[in-house]
Amino acid sequence: MVYxxxxxxxxxxxxxxxxxxxxxxxxxxxxxxxxxDLIASVSTSSYTQRNKIQRHQFQVVCEIDLKDNYLNYIRxxxxxxxxxxxxxxxxxxxNS
Numbered sequence: 001m002v003y004x005x006x007x008x009x010x011x012x013x014x015x016x017x018x019x020x021x022x023x024x025x026x027x028x029x030x031x032x033x034x035x036x037d038l039i040a041s042v043s044t045s046s047y048t049q050r051n052k053i054q055r056h057q058f059q060v061v062c063e064i065d066l067k068d069n070y071l072n073y074i075r076x077x078x079x080x081x082x083x084x085x086x087x088x089x090x091x092x093x094x095n096s
Contacts, residue, residue: 003031003039003094007048020051028056032094040091044084058090 043049052058064087
């Protein structure tokens with residue numbers, strides 16, 4: 001069974017305090033306890049991608065460049081573009 005996990009966003013006042021890391025750890029624990037074999041996640045934030053890859057050992061399944069493949073990229077606020085350059089599909093086997 002595959003558990004799909006997608007964190008949408010964290011409010012500015014709560015960023016950079018480990019909330020994403022905590023939530024990911026809790027989701028991993030819950031998915032393992034429920035007997036899931038794999039957890040999959042889609043992320044556009046480079047911070048979230050790095051957190052899941054470095055701290056939780058997620059693997060990149062595929063990457064899609066947002067500038068060339070996202071129809072509304074031109075409408076994305078400039079302050080978001082620097083940290084939202086690609087969409088990554090990430091996965092982590094849970095049966096190990």
